[in-house]
Amino acid sequence: MSYDPENVFAKILRGEIPCDKVYENEHVLAFRDIAPQAPIHVLVVPKGPYVSTDDFSAKANDAEQAALSRAIGEVARITGAAEDGYRVIANTGTNGRQEVPHLHFHILGGKLLGRMLPKD
Ligand code: AMP
Numbered sequence: 001m002s003y004d005p006e007n008v009f010a011k012i013l014r015g016e017i018p019c020d021k022v023y024e025n026e027h028v029l030a031f032r033d034i035a036p037q038a039p040i041h042v043l044v045v046p047k048g049p050y051v052s053t054d055d056f057s058a059k060a061n062d063a064e065q066a067a068l069s070r071a072i073g074e075v076a077r078i079t080g081a082a083e084d085g086y087r088v089i090a091n092t093g094t095n096g097r098q099e100v101p102h103l104h105f106h107i108l109g110g111k112l113l114g115r116m117l118p119k120d
Contacts, residue, residue: 027067039110081109
């Protein structure tokens with residue numbers, strides 16, 4: 001799948017759409033999900049044009065990969081999610097039900113979360 005520069009997170013990264021920013025570094029932006037599914041729900045996205053974890057893991061350079069990993073931990077601490085634990089999710093592709101085709105990690109916390117997957 002080729003990268004679509006008109007996806008909503010690309011527009012946020014270009015400043016064309018506002019976001020509730022919680023963290024930024026050279027390679028990463030993190031902002032609150034517009035439809036939170038937990039008291040803490042933040043999306044961590046690379047600034048580079050990567051569709052998914054599949055794309056990113058294959059193509060991103062070491063600095064981008066390290067920055068994203070560090071950012072996930074930073075965001076969890078900044079938001080307070082790290083205090084009692086949290087979940088990191090990267091929905092990928094059709095089976096993963098990824099809706100926005102720009103890689104993003106969901107950080108969910110602030111309450112005891114439900115099962116990782118429904119039983120269906
Ligand atoms: P996914 O199904 O993993 O692709 O999740 C996409 C997420 O992006 C959903 O949780 C949406 O609520 C969130 N989202 C969509 N548009 C925006 C936006 N403009 N600002 C913040 N979050 C958004």
